[in-house]
Amino acid sequence: MVLFHETEVLGASTSVLRVVEELRRYGWSVSCWVPGAGPLLDHVVGGLPLAGAAERPIAVSGRGWRKPPGTVTRLRSTPAYLRAVHDALLSVRPHVVHANTLHSLPEAVVARHCGLPVVLQSHELPEPGLKRDATVMVAARVADVLVGVSDAVSSMLRRHAWRTPVHTVLNGVPRSSQPPLLADEFIVGSVGTVSWVKGTDVFLRAAARIRAEMPEIRFEHVGSGDLDRDTDLREPLAALLDDDLLRDGGMTMLGALPAETVLPRWSVLVSSSRSDGFPLATLEAMSAGIPVVATAVGGVPEQIEHLVNGILVRPDDPEAISSWVLRLHRDPELRQRLGSEARRRALTEFTTARQAEGLHRAYLTALTLRLGPSVVHRSHRYSA
Amino acid sequence: MSAVELSVVLVAWDSGDSLGRSVQAIRASAERTNALVEFVIVDNASTDGAVDALAPASTDVVVRNPINAGYGAAAAQGASVASGTWLLFVNPDVVVEAPFVGALVDAARAAGPEVSTLVPDMRYTSNPQLVNSRGVTVDETGIPSEVDAGIEAANAGAGPDVFGGSTGCCLIRAAALRAVGGFELCYFAYLEDVDLAQRLQAAGYTSRFVPDAVVLHEGSASLAGRSYLKSHIVARSRRLFFQLNAPRTVRAATWRALVETGHATVSILAGGGFGPLTGRSDALRQHSYTRFARNSRRKAGDDVSVPPYAARTGLLETLRRKRTVSRELADR
Numbered sequence: 001m002v003l004f005h006e007t008e009v010l011g012a013s014t015s016v017l018r019v020v021e022e023l024r025r026y027g028w029s030v031s032c033w034v035p036g037a038g039p040l041l042d043h044v045v046g047g048l049p050l051a052g053a054a055e056r057p058i059a060v061s062g063r064g065w066r067k068p069p070g071t072v073t074r075l076r077s078t079p080a081y082l083r084a085v086h087d088a089l090l091s092v093r094p095h096v097v098h099a100n101t102l103h104s105l106p107e108a109v110v111a112r113h114c115g116l117p118v119v120l121q122s123h124e125l126p127e128p129g130l131k132r133d134a135t136v137m138v139a140a141r142v143a144d145v146l147v148g149v150s151d152a153v154s155s156m157l158r159r160h161a162w163r164t165p166v167h168t169v170l171n172g173v174p175r176s177s178q179p180p181l182l183a184d185e186f187i188v189g190s191v192g193t194v195s196w197v198k199g200t201d202v203f204l205r206a207a208a209r210i211r212a213e214m215p216e217i218r219f220e221h222v223g224s225g226d227l228d229r230d231t232d233l234r235e236p237l238a239a240l241l242d243d244d245l246l247r248d249g250g251m252t253m254l255g256a257l258p259a260e261t262v263l264p265r266w267s268v269l270v271s272s273s274r275s276d277g278f279p280l281a282t283l284e285a286m287s288a289g290i291p292v293v294a295t296a297v298g299g300v301p302e303q304i305e306h307l308v309n310g311i312l313v314r315p316d317d318p319e320a321i322s323s324w325v326l327r328l329h330r331d332p333e334l335r336q337r338l339g340s341e342a343r344r345r346a347l348t349e350f351t352t353a354r355q356a357e358g359l360h361r362a363y364l365t366a367l368t369l370r371l372g373p374s375v376v377h378r379s380h381r382y383s384a
Numbered sequence: 385m386s387a388v389e390l391s392v393v394l395v396a397w398d399s400g401d402s403l404g405r406s407v408q409a410i411r412a413s414a415e416r417t418n419a420l421v422e423f424v425i426v427d428n429a430s431t432d433g434a435v436d437a438l439a440p441a442s443t444d445v446v447v448r449n450p451i452n453a454g455y456g457a458a459a460a461q462g463a464s465v466a467s468g469t470w471l472l473f474v475n476p477d478v479v480v481e482a483p484f485v486g487a488l489v490d491a492a493r494a495a496g497p498e499v500s501t502l503v504p505d506m507r508y509t510s511n512p513q514l515v516n517s518r519g520v521t522v523d524e525t526g527i528p529s530e531v532d533a534g535i536e537a538a539n540a541g542a543g544p545d546v547f548g549g550s551t552g553c554c555l556i557r558a559a560a561l562r563a564v565g566g567f568e569l570c571y572f573a574y575l576e577d578v579d580l581a582q583r584l585q586a587a588g589y590t591s592r593f594v595p596d597a598v599v600l601h602e603g604s605a606s607l608a609g610r611s612y613l614k615s616h617i618v619a620r621s622r623r624l625f626f627q628l629n630a631p632r633t634v635r636a637a638t639w640r641a642l643v644e645t646g647h648a649t650v651s652i653l654a655g656g657g658f659g660p661l662t663g664r665s666d667a668l669r670q671h672s673y674t675r676f677a678r679n680s681r682r683k684a685g686d687d688v689s690v691p692p693y694a695a696r697t698g699l700l701e702t703l704r705r706k707r708t709v710s711r712e713l714a715d716r
Contacts (some may be wrong), residue, residue: 026461027461027464093677093681093684113672114672114674115673116676225534357450361452365453367453367457367569368452368453372454372672374669375616375666376572378452
């Protein structure tokens with residue numbers, strides 16, 4: 001049973017939903033817990049058995065707790081919510097519980113309390129600090145197996161994992177049917193929630209620089225707005241979007257859309273994140289044969305080798321992004337070469353089959369460690 | 385395309401040549417029937433290459449596990465990927481004769497929807513006159529045992545209705561297995577079949593003995609020569625079975641304690657080391673899970689406390705059967 005922590009269909013949930021069919025080949029039947037109404041619930045209904053759904057009052061920050069209906073109401077609702085999770089576990093009686101991100105820790109605690117095997121997968125690389133360390137320490141006590149979506153995430157988990165095994169399971173992408181043809185129009189795209197972490201401001205600054213030099217290049221951004229945590233970013237972003245260089249079709253903010261609907265018309269994908277575990281957007285672009293210009297943060301360097309199958313730049317460097325995009329615009333041959341190599345690597349190394357194999361191993365390990373005889377499970381503890 | 389009538393589920397763990405022989409014999413037996421049969425082989429992290437050495441047919445499904453998470457987990461995986469109406473669970477060391485599949489298929493076709501399990505006549509490979517198992521049963525104090533184990537086949541008295549089948553070899557209706565939630569995975573090995581039989585009984589299903597389906601089976605092929613490991617796992621499974629299923633009356637608990645003490649003493653004296661003691665203490669570690677599983681079953685309406693228990697098997701009778709089996713094995 002997969003415990004989702006968000007109601008949107010974002011990268012973390014998409015990566016697991018995509019691998020459900022592959023997991024069935026190993027005999028796993030996947031059901032899910034969804035924390036309230038939203039696009040994710042609409043998405044899974046009819047496609048996956050729903051173990052349960054309830055509005056999640058639990059937040060991960062002080063600001064989140066203060067959001068409507070307010071801290072007191074949220075605290076009051078929390079026991080009922082956790083009871084609902086417990087009831088869903090009783091109904092489904094899952095063999096393994098997969099808590100999908102560190103944010104699902106409260107639900108994972110309930111599963112652990114029931115004596116069920118728990119796999120906790122971290123898709124994120126939270127900012128270093130006491131909060132992150134404490135969260136990972138608790139996660140290591142609760143989970144039987146921790147899973148990182150990249151070596152970067154796994155290293156972060158291992159620092160506080162103690163004896164809990166940490167597996168690295170790289171996200172995979174489904175095989176896209178056809179590599180893209182070189183489009184007549186040069187459109188640069190970016191995918192990600194509008195936020196400081198995703199570096200939306202850096203993307204807009206880079207776009208403005210490029211438009212100043214090449215006004216015929218257009219930009220598109222896919223992703224919903226989430227500036228509750230980044231209120232300081234509201235005004236700068238509004239000012240950038242109001243800039244003459246980005247108005248009138250120069251920059252189109254498309255909102256939340258499946259990336260595959262826009263990727264075929266893009267010539268280059270830019271990932272300007274300040275932190276990223278192992279982004280799906282870059283993998284999807286690579287799989288579609290679209291060259292990627294990405295910041296070398298988190299697990300991105302595990303996907304992209306500079307000038308072999310993409311371009312890596314330093315974070316917070318709009319100038320570097322703009323100069324590489326301009327070079328790719330001028331050099332279709334380079335674009336073609338990087339795109340082909342990216343597609344080859346994505347189709348061989350970042351597949352849903354390999355992701356399912358990794359999760360299958362993590363599930364069996366958790367099962368053995370939690371429910372297996374002590375004389376057997378000791379040998380699995382360090383098998384990651 | 386016709387629907388698969390029978391899925392043969394084999395769990396392999398360093399099974400050696402016996403796996404290939406078993407698959408070949410069952411395939412040959414199945415070819416004598418008009419049933420559409422598929423093979424599902426779950427490789428529990430074998431290192432002997434026996435699964436790779438099989439010549440797969442187009443109807444075969446192979447599931448590979450990178451680690452051995454136990455028989456119960458592998459059997460559950462096999463059942464999940466299988467597409468047959470009936471699932472034939474067979475140990476790789478079971479020797480099947482030509483009429484075997486036909487007898488089971490005929491019985492399956494004649495069985496009503498209330499029949500969940502068809503139980504073959506398992507005899508000892510070393511002495512086919514002696515019954516290895518004609519299914520499993522649970523007595524009124526919650527103690528599980530093999531039906532007619534160690535008894536001369538001619539004198540054995542298994543009737544048409546039995547409590548449940550041993551996963552050493554039995555046919556289970558896939559829909560019934562799914563309806564009761566499949567195998568319980570906390571067992572790792574041993575007694576997952578009795579637990580399943582108890583839940584099937586509680587859900588209103590019945591099991592039938594098929595005397596024409598005869599197979600030969602020695603038992604303990606996987607854990608031969610690993611007596612401590614085996615006695616630990618058996619003791620653990622027995623304790624877990626009691627935690628999950630056994631009646632909670634003082635009389636039953638007292639009788640179980642007496643029988644378990646005798647069982648542990650015999651196992652220790654037979655060279656199992658302190659496995660019977662460590663296994664029981666290991667099972668206590670699962671207290672949270674067994675409490676959760678009981679609550680879950682209660683919520684689902686699978687009230688496990690009212691199946692039609694068999695009459696209590698006496699301690700001396702249990703020990704007598706164990707001694708008979710041990711002598712037969714020693715005489716080989």
